[in-house]
Amino acid sequence: MGCALIWFRRDLRLADHLALDAARRAGLRPIPVYIHAPEEEGDWAPGAASRVWLRRSLEALSERLRGCGSALVARQGESLATLRALIAETGAQAVYWHRLYEPAAIARDTRVKQALLADGIDAQSFNGALIAEPWTVATGTDAPYRVFTPFWKNARQRLADLGAPIPAPTSLPGIAFDLQSVPLDALGLDPPPQQPRWDAEFWQHWLAGEDGAAELLDAFVEGAARGYKEQRNHPDRVGTSRLSPHLHFGEISPRQICARLDSIAWPAGVEPDVDHFRSELGWREFSHHLLYHFPHTVSESLNPRFAGFDWAEPDPDLLAAWQRGRTGIPIVDAGMRELWATGWMHNRVRMIVASVLTKNLRYHWLHGARWFWDTLVDADLANNTQGWQWTAGTGADAAPYFRVFNPALQAARFDARGSYIRRWLPELAALPTEALAAPWERPDLLKSKAPDYLSEPVVDLRASRERALAAYSRVSAG
DNA sequence: TTTTGAGTTGTTCGA
């Protein structure tokens, strides 16, 4: 029996795994491989939160493979050299994998594929992560899209021919070779032993791996899908799917999600909610589309008019205050602490904290993108980059320049009962709800009931808004 | 080629 290396990267699942299925169809013994080579991802090697998730996801994948009679072979080192070594050790005639879309990954994978093909290896890559790959969607003049609505109008037609997800195998041929595998503990993914386990609380909220993804999808279709359009805006509720880290690591595919949504006879009133959720998957597609076609956007504004924008030079203390949730603006501090504690932040709050950083403080969006990159378990270069550029107003389909969030108003509107703020800022728990959104307006209450909290925001919201409007309007006027 | 309609997520102000 010939064999095929299955090069696992961010497709850490057994169900709907096209590369694994290709080996099975070809009658080849699959040899599941994970190669740890973070330096090949350039400036955007996985951050700390991504690494601890990855560690657990690999463990989950490894267990599932063992349950099927196979195993995960983990290695460290340069990808091509490692694949070649494994080919030499096993006599593999094929290497199959799922494609990635980040600039560094594309360059690496292209090189690997060419080299393997030149070696006479059957090297094949598959789409396991997107509804429509970036080069398959284009405007009437064959240009990439820069506006979401026409992009999704076009791309969503592809939902119809996605096909059925491939069921997970229940058994797999054994590895049949005595292959050396690096223990997952040795990959340097967890914090070093002398460091505190800052991720301890993460795992009260998350179960990395395919099972965790399946649980969340079940919960979503039974719960939050109904009313999604409205409920998704409220950070104090389970109004979203929270599938983002699972999607990032490929523990579930968009095709699996869409097939599940389509399998349910939704009441007519719920269909708009479900469709809105599909469009959120569409935003993920759009982010990948933009990153693929405009790879410089990982560090530079898509809109060239922002090339010389008057960003403020960050004050390290202020940046740290934003990062660690000590701005004196409750909805911001709550969000940054949710992020620190759980590795995730509600999308509505991401927009608010990003607006404060890029508009009120007028710091370059990369400062925020970098912090999110290190602290989010769902850190994804496409989504993170486009999300920050959108909020900062530097993207092509960006928020209008005058759209500066008022964090107090946002808190009052979307956390009306104050339960999100109280949850993450226990030092404010004794304040009455009406004082939670803007406690600086109630100095008497703040002093008596929440003496440990900042008495004033670190940035004057009204004055900084005016300054931002002035700076942004100069860009708009050319 | 030109025209036309439209563009995720907001805030403030004044009637």
Added chain:
DNA sequence: GTCGAACAACTCAAA
């Protein structure tokens, strides 16, 4: 308190 208008102009995408 509620509501509509102003905040701006530009670019995109398709007709």
